[in-house]
Amino acid sequence: MGGLSMDQAFVQAPEHRTKANLADADGIPVVDLSPLAAGDKAGVDALAAEVGRASRDWGFFVVVRHGVPAETVAQALEAQRAFFALPADRKAAVRRDEAAPLGYYESEHTKNVRDWKEVFDIVPREPPPPAAVADGELVFENKWPEDLPGFRYDLALGVGRHKDAGALTILYQDDVGGLDVRRRSDGEWVRVRPVPDSYVINVGDIIQVWSNDRYESAEHRVSVNSEKERFSMPYFFNPGSDAMVEPLEEMVSDERPARYDAYNWGNFFSTRKNSNFRKLDVENVQIAHFRKDRP
Numbered sequence: 001m002g003g004l005s006m007d008q009a010f011v012q013a014p015e016h017r018t019k020a021n022l023a024d025a026d027g028i029p030v031v032d033l034s035p036l037a038a039g040d041k042a043g044v045d046a047l048a049a050e051v052g053r054a055s056r057d058w059g060f061f062v063v064v065r066h067g068v069p070a071e072t073v074a075q076a077l078e079a080q081r082a083f084f085a086l087p088a089d090r091k092a093a094v095r096r097d098e099a100a101p102l103g104y105y106e107s108e109h110t111k112n113v114r115d116w117k118e119v120f121d122i123v124p125r126e127p128p129p130p131a132a133v134a135d136g137e138l139v140f141e142n143k144w145p146e147d148l149p150g151f152r153y154d155l156a157l158g159v160g161r162h163k164d165a166g167a168l169t170i171l172y173q174d175d176v177g178g179l180d181v182r183r184r185s186d187g188e189w190v191r192v193r194p195v196p197d198s199y200v201i202n203v204g205d206i207i208q209v210w211s212n213d214r215y216e217s218a219e220h221r222v223s224v225n226s227e228k229e230r231f232s233m234p235y236f237f238n239p240g241s242d243a244m245v246e247p248l249e250e251m252v253s254d255e256r257p258a259r260y261d262a263y264n265w266g267n268f269f270s271t272r273k274n275s276n277f278r279k280l281d282v283e284n285v286q287i288a289h290f291r292k293d294r295p
């Protein structure tokens with residue numbers, strides 16, 4: 001390290017760091033969504049069965065021929081790059097905080113270790129996003145500050161290992177790569193290589209609970225690329241804050257009783273969200289805390 005130092009807040013425990021030459025997630029399901037637009041019942045049923053298998057075996061899959069116009073994605077990418085290229089004070093002007101958790105943040109923590117990333121959170125509908133997202137006066141500038149000497153990419157993660165708390169995540173990633181999933185069959189971390197014009201879908205904790213553990217929320221993370229910036233756009237599909245989450249009736253039987261106590265989504269989400277803001281001395285809330293067989 002030649003005497004250079006990095007902020008210890010970013011340093012992952014050795015067992016959680018990315019290994020060199022991570023294997024590709026060979027065999028990750030790639031699902032063609034075009035039967036949805038065709039609307040033919042047999043095609044849609046076959047698609048649903050394919051999604052069911054992918055959710056059970058991986059909890060992670062890639063969708064193609066999804067019908068989102070390429071032009072829409074191109075516009076979103078352009079806006080995203082423009083925003084993150086703004087000078088820090090402009091980004092700080094739309095910084096989020098616990099009371100108003102939409103907007104820019106550069107110090108997100110996952111499981112009490114700082115992620116090496118910047119984030120800008122919006123919702124598609126109410127409440128309206130901050131006007132600065134689309135203010136049309138965007139300045140293209142290198143966003144990397146020069147005050148991070150000796151940053152060891154291999155010690156940090158872009159996003160620390162976690163499972164998404166909501167029902168489902170739909171993720172657009174650019175062609176840089178770095179998204180890793182823990183493969184269910186053997187517990188190894190593998191890289192989800194970008195597929196052009198696709199979205200990665202991952203089952204979140206709520207589907208795990210609704211399905212009474214038939215589908216499992218997949219653990220994932222983002223490794224850091226030392227040469228290129230990486231951009232991604234996750235869309236989190238979450239219920240309203242008053243929703244109570246529990247195994248669905250049709251997933252519960254005498255042979256397979258409910259494995260979770262009901263919990264309130266709004267409380268879960270705000271507790272988790274607050275733990276993203278800074279390192280805390282308490283463990284993150286997890287659905288395991290609501291398992292009936294918890295220790």
Ligand SMILES: O=C(O)CCC(=O)C(=O)O
Pocket residue numbers: 159164171173179220221222232233234
């Ligand atoms: O950037 C990505 O590819 C994934 C981000 C992620 O896992 C998350 O924000 O929950």
Ligand SMILES: [Fe+2]
Pocket residue numbers: 162163164169220
């Ligand atoms: Fe995630």
